[in-house]
């Protein structure tokens with residue numbers, strides 16, 4: 118049972134039972150409808166106690182100036198907008214949707230990239246029509262509405278042709294009730310008459326009820342009944358013939374003008390004589406705001422058609438889809454090859470006062486060596502540095518000042534003898550020997566990482582050099598080593614690398630934000646094209662929309678995920694010590710969370726531009742505060758508190774522990790990541806559903 122039917126069932130009881138019997142004779146009955154937009158300051162009352170009666174099997178023309186509320190009234194009849202107060206009964210229930218109604222909105226609300234045939238199969242499929250029947254109707258309607266080749270894309274049609282496809286989409290399933298918002302705009306007079314003849318024919322032969330709006334007042338002569346709307350009410354609701362006779366004219370336009378003038382006069386009298394009458398009228402109207410339920414109402418026809426249309430959309434937008442699939446590949450390739458590797462080929466200025474003759478520089482480490490400086494430089498060069506030799510420390514300093522080199526290394530003239538003395542007489546070493554055995558280093562530390570790496574290279578090469586020299590003198594190298602015994606790390610590598618640290622966060626951020634972009638983009642495109650609105654009138658529920666989008670995006674996300682994981686662990690061989698299954702599951706949950714966030718964004722904002730700003734605006738705080746590029750322990754304690762509540766923080770910690778520590782799901786750090794990302798997905802989903810509900814008004 119659909120949401121609509123549920124509401125109708127609720128309202129069967131009590132005071133409405135008898136009136137419902139009466140309402141069954143009418144296609145539509147509206148009583149004391151009040152609808153306003155905005156709040157106190159910007160209050161705009163569109164329907165002001167309006168009542169409307171549409172018998173079955175007639176054409177009802179809704180006329181009125183632009184902005185008088187015709188579209189709003191149709192939206193309320195279709196339960197796409199809520200009344201503030203008043204009652205609406207449509208085809209015997211409190212709202213009407215699905216196969217019983219055909220709706221042509223004012224805006225086009227068609228997928229531009231689909232052909233006429235695909236468009237009609239989409240709308241027919243949504244209301245459960247079989248393909249054969251749709252084809253028959255397609256032939257009939259394309260002849261009737263003089264459509265071009267049915268295999269032409271909607272985007273390639275003229276404005277008038279596109280509106281005719283929109284009309285055909287409303288007519289395809291031969292509904293009981295047709296609601297057409299300006300169906301004849303942009304249609305030439307001959308075709309306009311053909312459309313009118315068809316509408317008259319289906320009211321007579323099939324008992325169809327048609328409610329239509331038009332700006333061409335005089336074409337409404339052909340309607341059985343017209344409602345002239347102004348100031349939120351009807352000036353008249355009669356047959357055009359009666360109105361023309363009553364006002365002794367042959368122009369409906371003149372009738373409208375004279376009724377409008379009467380209304381202005383009456384309003385002036387009302388406000389002089391009876392202030393407050395309007396308020397009491399509004400208050401007397403019973404508030405029967407439709408209760409919208411989010412009970413799962415799922416139809417296979419809807420799911421099948423929505424999935425087909427989503428797949429077709431991807432096929433028609435192949436460059437966009439390919440871009441979304443290639444993006445993670447490019448991103449992971451760039452990340453793995455550009456981030457976290459030790460800098461190589463750094464240029465360093467060298468001044469070796471011990472020997473300026475490089476060809477004579479003996480690098481052999483022997484106890485009686487006279488050029489130990491050459492030995493040290495040999496080890497340092499092994500760190501892949503690029504040496505530039507200078508004759509004086511003045512020149513070397515200048516090269517650092519001018520940014521030609523990252524550091525200058527100056528070795529004093531009696532380096533070897535001083536170093537040998539320092540080692541042999543370590544306790545009684547003379548101060549000048551200590552000074553002469555020191556190497557002077559001048560660095561440019563504007564790049565923290567390069568400065569740190571240079572320092573590490575110099576320490577490590579000195580450790581290896583001095584160790585080799587001491588061994589050649591039969592000393593233990595440990596005598597001069599820093600007195601720590603670095604055991605093999607419990608988790609991680611002897612030389613931890615930055616790529617491994619950032620990779621878990623990188624994988625999750627990539628999956629999360631690609632899902633956000635895909636989902637928010639697809640939903641907004643459809644919403645702004647009006648196709649979601651139209652699908653909902655065809656009976657599609659928000660839950661069905663969510664399910665089909667989740668399935669479609671899920672397929673894309675799985676491809677993206679496979680690319681990201683294969684690139685990280687197979688191609689770039691980053692550390693993977695834990696379970697591949699857990700890594701995959703956590704990544705899927707993160708992608709799902711991204712989808713839910715994308716839904717929330719698309720429900721919360723109205724334009725793709727705002728969606729992009731929101732997604733970008735959330736990307737940076739998430740990357741900065743989730744411990745992805747820098748440990749959370751290094752952040753301000755207030756930010757540390759914030760970071761706990763972000764969706765990617767616990768998930769990143771969890772993935773890092775799986776990848777590097779090899780921990781399983783029983784570890785609290787690991788399962789907290791799973792719990793946190795699941796809770797966030799639910800929060801985003803609930804938020805989307807609440808927004809959908811609230812925004813409907």
Ligand SMILES: Nc1ncnc2c1ncn2[C@@H]1O[C@H](COP(=O)(O)OP(=O)(O)OP(=O)(O)O)[C@@H](O)[C@H]1O
Nearest residue numbers: 154155161163182183184185186187188189190223
């Ligand atoms: N979502 C909204 N929020 C605020 N105001 C709205 C909203 N939708 C419509 N309105 C206002 O309500 C009034 C009636 O709009 P509506 O679209 O129903 O008019 P209309 O009679 O269909 O106009 P037209 O013939 O030009 O299509 C207009 O003044 C419009 O600005």
